Each structure stands twice: as C-alpha cells, then as structure tokens.
Amino acid sequence: MLRTLVALATAAASLVAAAPVERAGAWDLSADVVATWHPMAHYAAAVYCGPDSVRSWSCGVHCDHTTKLNILATGGDNGYNPYYYVGTNGSHVIVSIAGTNPLSPDSIGIDIDFDLVNVDTKYFPGSSGVQVHHGFYGAFTRMAGAIGPAVQNAVKGGTKQVLVTGHSLGGAQGHLVATYLQKLLGSSATVSARVFASPRVGNPAWANYVDATLGNRAQHMVNNNDVVPQLPPGDWGFQQSSNEIWITRPGGTQYRACPGQENYSCQDGLGIVGAVVNFALYLDAAVHLGPYVGVWISSLECEY
Ligand SMILES: *[C@@H]1O[C@H](CO)[C@@H](O)[C@H](O)[C@H]1NC(C)=O
Numbered sequence: 001m002l003r004t005l006v007a008l009a010t011a012a013a014s015l016v017a018a019a020p021v022e023r024a025g026a027w028d029l030s031a032d033v034v035a036t037w038h039p040m041a042h043y044a045a046a047v048y049c050g051p052d053s054v055r056s057w058s059c060g061v062h063c064d065h066t067t068k069l070n071i072l073a074t075g076g077d078n079g080y081n082p083y084y085y086v087g088t089n090g091s092h093v094i095v096s097i098a099g100t101n102p103l104s105p106d107s108i109g110i111d112i113d114f115d116l117v118n119v120d121t122k123y124f125p126g127s128s129g130v131q132v133h134h135g136f137y138g139a140f141t142r143m144a145g146a147i148g149p150a151v152q153n154a155v156k157g158g159t160k161q162v163l164v165t166g167h168s169l170g171g172a173q174g175h176l177v178a179t180y181l182q183k184l185l186g187s188s189a190t191v192s193a194r195v196f197a198s199p200r201v202g203n204p205a206w207a208n209y210v211d212a213t214l215g216n217r218a219q220h221m222v223n224n225n226d227v228v229p230q231l232p233p234g235d236w237g238f239q240q241s242s243n244e245i246w247i248t249r250p251g252g253t254q255y256r257a258c259p260g261q262e263n264y265s266c267q268d269g270l271g272i273v274g275a276v277v278n279f280a281l282y283l284d285a286a287v288h289l290g291p292y293v294g295v296w297i298s299s300l301e302c303e304y
C-alpha cells in the first residue's frame with residue numbers, strides 16, 4: 001500500500017496531462033458486437049434485484065428489456081453469500097452473480113480478504129501453482145455446489161451454450177464460475193464469461209488457467225477509470241486474465257478490444273494512479289456502475 005501511495009504522489013502530475021482522447025481505432029468493437037453485450041449488462045444487473053423478483057422475472061427495467069428467463073436455481077443472501085441465478089432463455093443457459101452489497105459488512109468482508117490461496121483440484125483440475133483471492137474463492141465454493149448441478153442438468157437437457165455474467169465482485173465470481181463450469185462440462189458445452197468491472201481474481205498462473213480454459217470466450221468490460229479492475233494491485237501478486245474490453249472514456253461509446261493480459265493499450269495505460277487521478281478529474285463515483293452499453297448495473301432500478 002505504501003508503495004502505491006508513493007507512486008500516486010509522484011506520478012499524479014504527469015498523468016493529468018494524459019487524459020484520454022476518444023478516437024475511432026482498428027481495435028474498436030463494431031456496433032454489432034457491442035450490441036451483444038447489452039443483454040449481458042441487463043442480466044448482470046437483474047441479479048442485484050434478488051431471488052424473488054428474478055424468479056418471477058419482474059425486476060423492473062432489467063427484466064423488461066430482456067427475454068424472460070426460466071429460472072433453474074437462485075440463491076445467496078446479499079451478504080456472506082452473493083445473490084446468483086441460473087436461468088435459460090431457450091437456447092442459452094445464463095448464470096449471473098451479484099457484486100458487493102455496500103451495506104453488508106459480511107459482503108465487504110469477502111472483498112478485503114485478499115490473501116492468495118491454493119485452489120482445490122476438484123473444482124479446477126490441473127491447476128498446480130494456481131492461487132486466487134481468499135474471499136472470492138470462499139464465496140465461489142459456497143455457490144458452486146448449487147450452480148454446477150443446475151447447469152449440468154440444463155446441458156443434459158440440450159442447452160449447450162452457457163453464458164456467465166456478473167459485475168464487480170460478481171465479475172470475479174463470473175471468472176471463477178465460468179472456468180469451473182467449462183472444466184466440469186468438458187466438451188458437452190461451451191462456456192463463455194462476459195463480465196463487468198471485475199477486480200483481479202488470482203495470480204499469473206490463475207490468469208493463464210482462465211485463458212487456457214476459455215480463451216477468447218472470457219471477456220471483461222472495464223469502464224475507463226473505474227478503480228475496481230485495478231484491485232488488488234498487480235504488485236501484490238495478482239494478474240487479470242486476457243480480453244479486457246475497455247470503454248475509452250467514462251461512460252463513453254467507444255469499446256476497445258484489448259488482447260492479452262494486463263494490456264497497457266487499455267486501462268493499465270492509466271494505471272492505478274491514473275485511475276485515481278482520472279476519478280478525481282471527473283469526480284464521478286458512479287463510473288463503477290456504468291453505464292455499460294447504456295445500462296447502469298446496480299439495484300437502483302429494481303422494482304419489487
Ligand atoms: C439467449 O440469449 C443469448 C445471449 O443474449 C442470445 O444470443 C440468444 O439469441 C438468446 N436466445 C433466445 C432464444 O432468445
């Protein structure tokens with residue numbers, strides 16, 4: 001932390017001059033590809049509304065703007081156990097996991113429990129050397145036993161495309177759940193992760209494990225200067241897996257594809273220092289919540 005603070009103080013001035021400029025580039029996602037993220041943002045937001053409204057698919061704008069899902073499993077308590085659901089829209093299984101509840105000390109406790117721990121090969125076979133964030137891993141192990149069998153049944157029933165989403169802490173869970181599900185299901189299904197504002201989940205061996213398991217099917221969207229994807233810091237031993245999709249201005253409409261892990265053409269180019277400086281420049285605490293493809297991801301628009 002001290003190192004981070006010193007870096008902050010020394011680098012702030014130079015970064016003020018390097019505020020991002022929006023210009024179209026070869027790595028921008030096309031409008032068609034951006035549009036495929038739109039339902040994912042609503043699915044990632046709907047889970048914040050809680051299991052009851054998700055079961056009846058009556059959660060306000062997020063349910064109104066997406067195909068009604070047939071809910072196969074839901075759970076969580078919005079505290080020690082994040083909310084989640086498993087549903088199907090006919091052709092795809094959708095899994096969504098909620099982020100931190102800032103009003104719950106148990107929920108915040110998950111985020112700040114950031115020791116790196118080994119993972120169990122019963123979830124992640126062949127994962128020697130792989131370590132992940134203790135709090136994230138604990139929350140994952142508490143939901144995997146319900147999510148795994150629900151998805152397995154849907155796949156046996158013929159729905160072989162699985163999409164995992166989530167925001168913030170739920171984005172970290174999305175990386176863990178999608179990687180676990182692909183290992184569990186093997187060649188019987190194709191699992192993809194489309195998550196938002198995910199913090200770093202594990203060490204470089206974890207990032208490689210995600211990449212080897214999901215390849216380009218694991219993608220995480222980052223809203224410009226949102227500080228959460230820069231946490232925990234890389235110098236604490238954490239590394240993002242590949243395929244950031246970076247929104248080049250806070251809440252902007254240009255989505256840049258960023259191959260590779262920790263790609264300095266994208267958010268890492270701001271760095272944790274730049275993220276904080278930009279945050280101060282824009283004074284926009286909401287940047288973590290969106291908008292992502294026009295959608296704010298939070299419980300604020302839920303209707304019960
Ligand atoms: C289910 O959702 C996925 C992801 O948005 C979409 O590609 C697919 O067309 C949907 N299927 C149906 C039957 O609506």
Ligand SMILES: *[C@@H]1O[C@H](CO)[C@@H](O)[C@H](O)[C@H]1NC(C)=O
Nearest residue numbers: 027256257258259260263265
């Ligand atoms: C990072 O992303 C840019 C485009 O946004 C791309 O040109 C570059 O090759 C990527 N770097 C790596 C190491 O993949």
